[in-house]
Every structure is written in C-alpha cells, then in structure tokens.
Amino acid sequence: MARRNGGFIGQDGLDAPDPPTGVAASGVGQLSVSFTAPTDTGTSAITGFRAQASGVGTSGTSSPLVITGLTAGTSYNVSVWAINAYGYSAPSEAISATPAAARGLFAGAYNGDYVDVIDYVSIASAGNASDFGNLTLARSDLAGLGSSTRAVFAGGED
Amino acid sequence: MAKKNIIDYVTVASTGNASDFGDLTAARNHVGGMSNGIRGVFAGGVDTNGSDTNIMDYVTIATTGNASDFGNLTAAHSAQGSLSNTIRGVMAGGWTSTGNGTHSNVIQYITVATTGNASDFGDLTEKATRLGGCASSTRGVFCGGAWGTGSTTGNDYDIIEYITIATTGNSTDFGDLSRNFWSSGVTSNSVTGIVGGGYNGSTYTNIIEQFTIASTGNATDFGDLTVARGIGLTAASNADGGI
Numbered sequence: 001m002a003r004r005n006g007g008f009i010g011q012d013g014l015d016a017p018d019p020p021t022g023v024a025a026s027g028v029g030q031l032s033v034s035f036t037a038p039t040d041t042g043t044s045a046i047t048g049f050r051a052q053a054s055g056v057g058t059s060g061t062s063s064p065l066v067i068t069g070l071t072a073g074t075s076y077n078v079s080v081w082a083i084n085a086y087g088y089s090a091p092s093e094a095i096s097a098t099p100a101a102a103r104g105l106f107a108g109a110y111n112g113d114y115v116d117v118i119d120y121v122s123i124a125s126a127g128n129a130s131d132f133g134n135l136t137l138a139r140s141d142l143a144g145l146g147s148s149t150r151a152v153f154a155g156g157e158d
Numbered sequence: 159m160a161k162k163n164i165i166d167y168v169t170v171a172s173t174g175n176a177s178d179f180g181d182l183t184a185a186r187n188h189v190g191g192m193s194n195g196i197r198g199v200f201a202g203g204v205d206t207n208g209s210d211t212n213i214m215d216y217v218t219i220a221t222t223g224n225a226s227d228f229g230n231l232t233a234a235h236s237a238q239g240s241l242s243n244t245i246r247g248v249m250a251g252g253w254t255s256t257g258n259g260t261h262s263n264v265i266q267y268i269t270v271a272t273t274g275n276a277s278d279f280g281d282l283t284e285k286a287t288r289l290g291g292c293a294s295s296t297r298g299v300f301c302g303g304a305w306g307t308g309s310t311t312g313n314d315y316d317i318i319e320y321i322t323i324a325t326t327g328n329s330t331d332f333g334d335l336s337r338n339f340w341s342s343g344v345t346s347n348s349v350t351g352i353v354g355g356g357y358n359g360s361t362y363t364n365i366i367e368q369f370t371i372a373s374t375g376n377a378t379d380f381g382d383l384t385v386a387r388g389i390g391l392t393a394a395s396n397a398d399g400g401i
Contacts, residue, residue: 028396029347102347102397103170106354106383109343109391111362118168118176119384123347123395126368128381129354133175136166140390143191143240144343145198146170147219151394154165154182154200154225155189 015042017082017089020049020063025078025097027066028148034064035080035092044085051080053097059083072101072124101125105132105151110140114158161185161206165217165225170396180224183215188288190240191394192247193219194270199228199247201268201276202235210234210253214268214276229275232266239300239344241291242270243323248279248293250300250321250329251286261285261306265321265329280328283319290344290393292351294371298323299332301377302342302353315340315358318369318377332369333376339363343393346371352380357388 018038025031033051050057051065053076058067070076075098079091106129107118116138119129135142135153142156163185166176182189186203193199201214212234215225231249238252250265263286265279282300289303301318315338319329339356346352354366364386367377 029349100171100396102395104345104347104352104354104393104395105168105170106343106391106393107176109341109355109387110389111385111387115385115387117385117387120170120173121352121366121381123345123350123352123397126380129366129383130173131384132173133168135176136178137162137164139162139164139187141187141189141237142162142390142392143189143200143203144345144392144394145191145193145200145219145242146345146394146396147193147195147198148396149169149171150167150219151170151396152165152167152179152191152193152198152217152219153176153392153394154179154191154198155186155203156162156164156390157159157187158162 016087017042017046017084019089019092020080020082021092023078023080023092023095025095028100028102029072030066030068030070031076031078031097031099032064032066033078033080038082038089042084042086046082046084048083049080050083051078053078070099072099074098107144107153108135108139108142108156114138114140161187161204179222180217182225183227184211184213186211188236190238190249192240192242192270194242194244197270199268199270200225201240201249202231202238202252204236210236210255228273231276232278235262237287239289239291239303241293241298243293243295245269246323248298248321248323250282250291251289251303253287261287279326282329283331284317288341290342290353292344292346293323294348296323297371299351299371300329301335302340302344302356304340332374335367335377337363337365339388341389341391343391345393345395347395347397353377354383354393355388355391362386362388
C-alpha cells in the first residue's frame, strides 16, 4: 500500500494512523503490552489498537493491552497497530518479549517449631521445591498474596 | 504464642530473604490474603485478645508501608480460605467465634480495587477451616482444609470445591486431594493449582499436589516441599490475581 502523512492509505484512499511507538511487553504467563499512541492519527480519530505476539492478539482502546494464551518461556515478536475509521496503521517496530513462568512460594508454618523457610516451585513444571530464602521472622498462620513481581506475607504467630 | 503485625515481602523472580514491608493495622494470625495484582488485602484473623476479627486492611504491593483500613467482613472470621482474580477477592469458611469454636460455610467477597465492606457470596457445601484458595481469571478453588458437618470440628480433609468468581453462588464439588492433611498452602499460576504441606493431627507432610483449575477431578502428585510442615503454611505466586 502507498503511504501518505506517514500512515497507510486504505483502498478507499483515506489515511490510517501512524504506528504506535515505544512498545514494551512483559508479564507472567501473559504479556502486558504498553505503547505510545501516534500523534498523527490520519484523517480520522483513533478508534482502537491491536497488539499481537507472533499471531496471538488482542484489541483495545488504550495502553496497555494484555495478550493471554501465551506459553511461558517462549519468545514472541510483539507489534502494535493503531486503528481509525479508515483502517490499520503500519505495525509498530517489532520487539521480542518472553512471558515469565509463574512461581509458587510456600512460606512459614509450624512443624514442631516455627519455620521461617520460603521455598518455591515453577508451577507449570511438576517437581520438588527449591530453597528461596527466609521470612524476616519464623512464624505460622500468616497470609500470603502476590503480584507479577512480589509476594507479600503478613501477620502470623510465633 | 504472640500475634504479629509483620508484613514482609520478596521479589518472586529472584531468590533471597524477605524484607520488611510495613505493619498490619492490628496484630493477628489466621489472616486471609487476596490480591488483584496491584492491591493486597488482608482479611480477618484472631487478634491479640484471642478474638476473631472482621478487620480488612490493604497495601499497595509495589510500594512499602503500613496497611490501611479497607472495610469489614460480614462477620468476624479467621482461618478462612481466600482467593482472588483481578476484580474480586473471595473468602470462605473459617472460624466465627473465639477459641476456634465454630466452623463456618460462609463465602463472602470484596472488590479488591474499591475499599468497602464484604458482601455475602454463597455457601460452601460443608463447614471448613484452615483451608486455602487459588484462582484462574474466572474460577476459584478451595481446598487443603478441615471440612465437616459438625459445629466444632472438621473431619474431612481431602475435599476440593470450586466457585465461579463473577457470580455469587454456592460452591460445587471439584474432586479430591490424595491425602488427608489440613492447613496446607494453596496457590496457582491461574491454570494449575498447587497444594503443599499440611498436618493431620500427628504428622506434617511435604507433599505438593496439583490440579487443573478449569477442569474438575482429583489432584495428582506434583513434588515435595524442602521441609515438611503444615500448621499455618501459606502460599503465594506471581500469578496471584488470577491473571
């Protein structure tokens, strides 16, 4: 297709947007794809975006877009498109991103003594746990929760 | 034994010792934990007077600092199973009176991103305590506890039940664990749930079992913990929030 004003010209001869820039992607078992919308929106306002990781994609109206259904530990080529009434932009500059495998952590407890052990497993792969480290204080009956980066342990007794 | 208000944290992708995060609004044990991946909520527990509490407090996981008030449970509970997806946190079972007196089959839920009191969700098929929970983006699974129909003691330990998180209905039978231990740690990667450790009244176990959250059926062997332990074991993952 021919270009005009940096965007694509659809078959109807009208401008699509410029591609998004600043694409970055990370996540655990999925990819959260962030990007910057183009300032040149073509001849119509941007109506949405599409992000794809080696053919697996999702659409939405703002950054970030979360692509699910990916395999942890596999490298994907990630691109993002801007969309207006006249069609898709050219793809953004492709980046390579790999969803991390989720870890499960077991922490604390009582086994005759209060325990400060934290051990971990890769949940997608059956196998024995490995040593992770220690709690700040040996204790049982604590709460655990997590985010994509941290696990937090609270309360308990010793 | 002394109740603690400690909050500590680790970076899951690395290994290493935990660091201080801050303090709960009140020291307590038998607390439930729920996360939407951004906010963590700590619910219920037994306070320093030995009383079950209705306290819920929260932290922003990416920061450090003391917890803030979130709201109240529908009634004071401790030793509930807890799970969450990116929208809701759900708590089930537990004790509802001082001194580990009465087991509960109550399920209640919160919207993690919004402070406020918990609402009724439905009921477990049996009363249960010291159980754990894990979730996918749509389904929550409770297991690893002491279940039973009696008012004061559970006597079934292999039960696995599930809920559909977006609804507010009763739980349904999922399958069975292969072993009879309670007070296990339960977590997931949103696809596979894992249940580790536990206590059966005389023995602590290092067994970890697994199940596929989207299916139903019995759990199968996963591996072993580094140390057999059970009473009050907790678990978490970097997929918490049911991504």
